[in-house]
Ligand SMILES: Cc1ncc(COP(=O)(O)OP(=O)(O)O)c(N)n1
């Protein structure tokens with residue numbers, strides 16, 4: 571699976587970014603507007619909801635559980651410092667997608683048997699899209715984490731994130747990940763739709779639910 575993460579850009583509106591990702595075949599969008607007010611996020615989400623619905627595309631929102639609940643979008647991504655994912659589960663119900671952030675194997679193993687849906691593991695590389703990055707893992711670090719958590723019996727889908735480009739897809743597949751999350755490489759590509767299509771093609775043979 572590919573998760574496209576929105577980011578402000580000089581070239582495109584958020585709705586344009588999302589439309590190009592969807593036209594390129596992506597079916598999982600994360601609306602991430604770190605510095606925006608709830609009102610701005612709500613307005614943008616309301617533009618994206620019909621677009622995603624018409625293309626059978628999951629729409630999740632970064633951090634803002636109350637907005638996810640209000641707008642009834644597909645789910646939320648939560649990291650350290652955000653709402654406790656179990657509290658979010660209580661609020662959003664059994665069908666919401668809840669993603670959590672991890673930088674180490676321990677960060678993932680602690681979710682064993684808990685009702686979360688996927689883990690965002692990273693950063694794989696350095697990136698300017700996020701401030702205060704956790705230590706960079708590299709592809710080898712990702713493989714170590716995946717091997718450790720699978721040995722520990724954790725089957726949660728793992729989505730690699732952080733500075734990823736098309737060139738990372740094959741090595742990350744070999745490392746055992748289940749999906750990737752990409753922002754800058756798609757938004758800044760000369761043709762974001764075409765770039766998304768190329769990522770989707772390379773991801774095609776990854777097994778997922
Ligand atoms: C898929 C995915 N993985 C990790 C993150 C990072 O979430 P978080 O640690 O809460 O940091 P912010 O994105 O909120 O700055 C993510 N958003 N998505």
Ligand SMILES: Cc1ncsc1CCOP(=O)(O)O
Nearest residue numbers: 697699700732733752753754
């Ligand atoms: C949200 C987030 N969490 C870890 S790295 C990152 C940014 C991902 O964006 P990019 O693909 O541009 O590095």
Ligand SMILES: [Mg+2]
Nearest residue numbers: 633648649652
């Ligand atoms: Mg967060």
